[in-house]
Each structure stands twice: as structure tokens, then as C-alpha cells.
Amino acid sequence: MRARFDLDVSLHRTAAGLAMTRTAIAVDRTPLRIQGLAGSSLYRSMRAAGVPAKAVETYIKAIATRLSIGRDVSATDRFDLIVARERAATGETRIGALLFAGIDQERRTLQLVRFAPAAATNNQSDLATAEGEDAGRGGWFDANGQTERRAVSGMPVIGRITSGFGLRVHPLLGFTRMHKGLDIGAPRGAPIHAMTDGVVSFAGRTGGYGNFVKLVHGGGLASGYGHMSRIAVASGTRVRQGQVIGYVGSTGMSTGPHLHWEVWRNGGAINPRSVSLASAAQLSGPALRAFKARVARLLAVRTGT
Known part of the structure; x- marks a missing residue:
């Protein structure tokens, strides 16, 4: 039986009774990188390139913290994103959260990396790290290790x-x-x-x-x-x-x-x-070193591999 994404279990009868054999399934955790032109509609172009809908929505939200999607993104700009992925030797694939959101424009290149300092220093997998960030333990940092968070709403109380x-x-x-x-x-x-x-x-x-x-x-x-x-x-x-x-x-x-x-x-x-109102935070010390290493690993991922 398939006990886990990375584990098979088989039961067989012996003279002493039932015995269980565990067989590890090899898993490739290389993330998936997709690049392409923004075109007339960034959302439609990304979906046509094979980006999962949830990853597109997360990408747009992340990029929108630094620039206006409607005003600042042109048809000739190139999107660049990386999502967490696990591929089992059985052929099954699991897609995780968005790890990297980038856009190459004529005058600037914006690169945002999803990073949770505690999870990264504990050597968790990209899928586990992304899930931790969704729970509020991390966020989006630019390539220099700085993050910016917008105010959560227009007012501090609903009224x-x-x-x-x-x-x-x-x-x-x-x-x-x-x-x-x-x-x-x-x-x-x-x-x-x-x-x-x-x-x-x-x-x-x-x-x-x-x-x-x-x-x-x-x-x-x-x-x-x-x-x-x-x-x-x-x-x-x-x-x-x-x-x-x-x-x-x-x-x-x-x-x-x-x-x-x-x-x-x-x-x-x-x-x-x-x-x-917005807030900014700058990584330093061990967290910054872990972040720089993460950026280097992500940028080394080849498109479509």
C-alpha cells in the first residue's frame, strides 16, 4: 500500500504471522521555474504558461506590494517565478507554494523571495517552509533581505x-x-x-x-x-x-x-x-546568510526542469 508520498508499505505472511516491509520512494525536490512574457494580461499569460492558478494569485499579490500591476507592468515585461515541487519516482507530482516572484522590466528587475528565518535555519523542505510562511512565520523579502508589509486594512477597526x-x-x-x-x-x-x-x-x-x-x-x-x-x-x-x-x-x-x-x-x-502606513524589516546575521543561500539556490533552478 502507499503509506505516504515517499513511502510504500507491504504486508506478507510469515511463519510467525504478518510482517511489514517499508520501501522508501525516491523524491526529487527540485522546484519548478516558469518564465514568460506578461503580454496583454499578466494573469492569462501566466496561466497559459502552465502556472497553477493559486501560484498566479500569490505572485500578483506579492508583486503588487512593490509596484502597480495595472500601471507599471507592460506587455514586454517578463515574469519569472518558482514554485515548490516534489516528484516521486512513481511519477506522482506535488506542487507547493510560490517561493520566488520576479519580473524583468526595461529599467528594473524585481526579485522577491519567500523566506521564513526559523524554518530555513532548521533545514526544512521548500514545501514545509512555504506552509510555515502561510501560517505567518515569514514573508516576502527582496534580494537584499528587506521586506515591506502594507497595512492590513484601511482602518484599525471595522466601522x-x-x-x-x-x-x-x-x-x-x-x-x-x-x-x-x-x-x-x-x-x-x-x-x-x-x-x-x-x-x-x-x-x-x-x-x-x-x-x-x-x-x-x-x-x-x-x-x-x-x-x-x-x-x-x-x-x-x-x-x-x-x-x-x-x-x-x-x-x-x-x-x-x-x-x-x-x-x-x-x-x-x-x-x-x-x-x-507600512512596515519594513531587514534580515541580519545568520538569518541573512541563510536567506542569501536560499536566493542562490533558487536562482540556480533552470526554467522548466
Whole structure:
């Protein structure tokens, strides 16, 4: 019987009873590399070249973090991708996740490599590594070992904007003054997410903001989240993009459950909707060496082998 992709098992009768024999099946784990012209439709061109639909979707999402697919990709550009693959000696093939997403353009070449530092340093297979990254333990890095992650959504909580940035008549004080952020109406207890990586510089109760969390993101950017019913982080801790930092409430000077969201650049309040929040990380040390070795292995894969 076929016990596993890489293992056959047979049972046979002996004088002492049934005996089991295990026979390993040789497996070639060379990834699959596919290249071709973008043409009039990048998606259709890649599918016509034999790229699995899921890999095409992942490729487009990865490339879209660095350039606009509709505006920046032309028909003469060449796509280049590598997917994890296992080929058993029995003839069966398993296709895994996308490992490499590249595009060659006239003025630039973009190369993104899927990499999970912990999985790579443990010498896991490409299929296992890709599955680990899908679980959130890694991401897409450029050839220099830097990654960029976009904000998980347009706002840190699901809701509707009830008061915008700028001058307004304060609902409780009754006079006009500057509203330095956005008010987002949402149900009490709704989770509030960090829009990008950062360090918690304050988490506690403060004046009219009630329960308040301030995150420092680097590059002169910081963000604040007020009127929480409950805070889920502590001062001095590091948070990741998308992490829950608290829950919607109506503490402080508030007329009902909502999130007050502020963003500062170099200490000055700016409209949160005017800034594109993203985070970047740079590999270093053993992780960078493992990454460079991975890039070299992937780029050595021949097209269609």
C-alpha cells in the first residue's frame, strides 16, 4: 500500500504471522521555474504558461506590494517565478507554494523571495517552509533581505467614520476646535488592530482619551488609539502589524462606543487617511546568510526542469 508520498508499505505472511516491509520512494525536490512574457494580461499569460492558478494569485499579490500591476507592468515585461515541487519516482507530482516572484522590466528587475528565518535555519523542505510562511512565520523579502508589509486594512477597526480630521464643533464641549484624528464608530468590544509594526510607548488611562495606546513606528511616525474599553498590550512591548492592541469602548470624553485614531509625523498631528502606513524589516546575521543561500539556490533552478 502507499503509506505516504515517499513511502510504500507491504504486508506478507510469515511463519510467525504478518510482517511489514517499508520501501522508501525516491523524491526529487527540485522546484519548478516558469518564465514568460506578461503580454496583454499578466494573469492569462501566466496561466497559459502552465502556472497553477493559486501560484498566479500569490505572485500578483506579492508583486503588487512593490509596484502597480495595472500601471507599471507592460506587455514586454517578463515574469519569472518558482514554485515548490516534489516528484516521486512513481511519477506522482506535488506542487507547493510560490517561493520566488520576479519580473524583468526595461529599467528594473524585481526579485522577491519567500523566506521564513526559523524554518530555513532548521533545514526544512521548500514545501514545509512555504506552509510555515502561510501560517505567518515569514514573508516576502527582496534580494537584499528587506521586506515591506502594507497595512492590513484601511482602518484599525471595522466601522464607519463618524467624525473626520479638522475643525469641528466638539460634541460635548460645544465649541469649535481642532479634531486631530478620526472617530470610527464600531460596536463595543470590537478588536482594534495595530496598523503597522511598532513599540508601545504608552498604554493606560489619559484625560479625555480614556484608555489610550500610543505606538511609535519609526521614521518619525506614531499613532494613537483612544476610548478603549480594554487595553490588550503593555508599555514597552513590541507589536506586529495586525496585532490586537485593545477593544472599542467609550471611556474618557465620549458620547458612545468608538475609536479615536490619531497619527503623528515628527510630533505633528496629520490626517490618518493621508499617510500610507507600512512596515519594513531587514534580515541580519545568520538569518541573512541563510536567506542569501536560499536566493542562490533558487536562482540556480533552470526554467522548466
